[in-house]
């Protein structure tokens with residue numbers, strides 16, 4: 001009797017855990033990546049959320065919705081799919097404003113303009129190779 005009860009309890013716990021873990025994975029809220037990501041394209045750029053978070057740059061400095069309303073961390077967490085955050089999901093050949101269709105246009109306007117103007121008294125890199133290189137950064141990480 002005792003053994004049967006114990007086995008039943010163990011089985012229930014294992015099933016519960018399995019279901020619990022699945023549920024957590026399915027509904028995992030989107031968060032800023034902790035590791036650098038690669039912004040892919042003809043001239044790829046390695047971009048580190050953590051560097052910008054430490055500076056105090058808000059999510060909404062870069063992320064907005066179809067009405068150009070700012071997206072907060074909470075808005076992002078509630079999104080079903082990270083594809084909604086891909087800049088090119090809106091900024092493509094069909095985008096209403098022709099000046100905001102190209103990758104160079106939107107990324108340079110967003111990234112480079114802030115680096116030039118500065119944020120909290122800190123300027124960011126503006127040289128082409130400061131952003132368009134991964135070799136230098138890999139070498140540093142490898143030391």
Ligand code: HEC
Nearest residue numbers: 039040041042043044045103104107111112126127128131
């Ligand atoms: C602050 C970072 C930053 C700096 C500085 C920067 N870029 Fe970029 N650039 C980007 C990002 C991000 C992209 C998007 C990645 C992609 O499309 O390959 C991009 C895209 C591009 C593209 C691809 C355009 C396309 O439509 O495929 C070209 C070409 C380019 N940059 C040239 C330059 C040149 C030349 C300079 C220097 C005068 C420069 N960039 C400086 C961030 C930067």
Ligand code: HEC
Nearest residue numbers: 030031032052057058059061062073076082085086087088
């Ligand atoms: C300085 C600009 C900037 C800031 C600030 C920023 N992001 Fe991002 N984020 C990006 C770019 C650029 C991408 C890549 C978009 C693309 O590939 O088209 C991205 C991608 C993401 C992704 C998808 C990652 C993946 O692997 O596909 C998530 C999730 C995300 N950001 C969450 C956040 C959250 C949450 C915050 C605020 C805490 C934040 N971001 C702040 C620029 C930024």
Ligand code: HEC
Nearest residue numbers: 062063064065066067068084085086087090097106109110
């Ligand atoms: C859900 C659709 C959507 C996504 C995703 C999106 N944008 Fe936009 N973006 C817009 C709209 C709408 C405007 C306003 C257009 C106008 O005023 O003509 C805009 C305007 C801009 C502008 C010009 C105004 C400004 O804020 O300086 C830049 C630069 C820009 N977006 C960059 C980005 C970048 C970088 C990403 C990815 C991190 C991104 N956008 C993702 C819809 C989007």
Ligand code: HEC
Nearest residue numbers: 045047048051057061110111114115119122123124125131
């Ligand atoms: C709101 C202002 C702001 C925006 C928007 C912004 N940056 Fe930056 N970024 C900075 C500042 C300031 C620094 C310098 C940080 C320091 O010196 O500690 C920096 C540093 C960097 C660096 C050098 C540090 C590192 O990660 O190796 C890279 C590369 C970079 N940014 C890429 C980007 C790209 C790509 C984008 C657009 C997707 C972007 N930044 C958007 C302000 C910004």
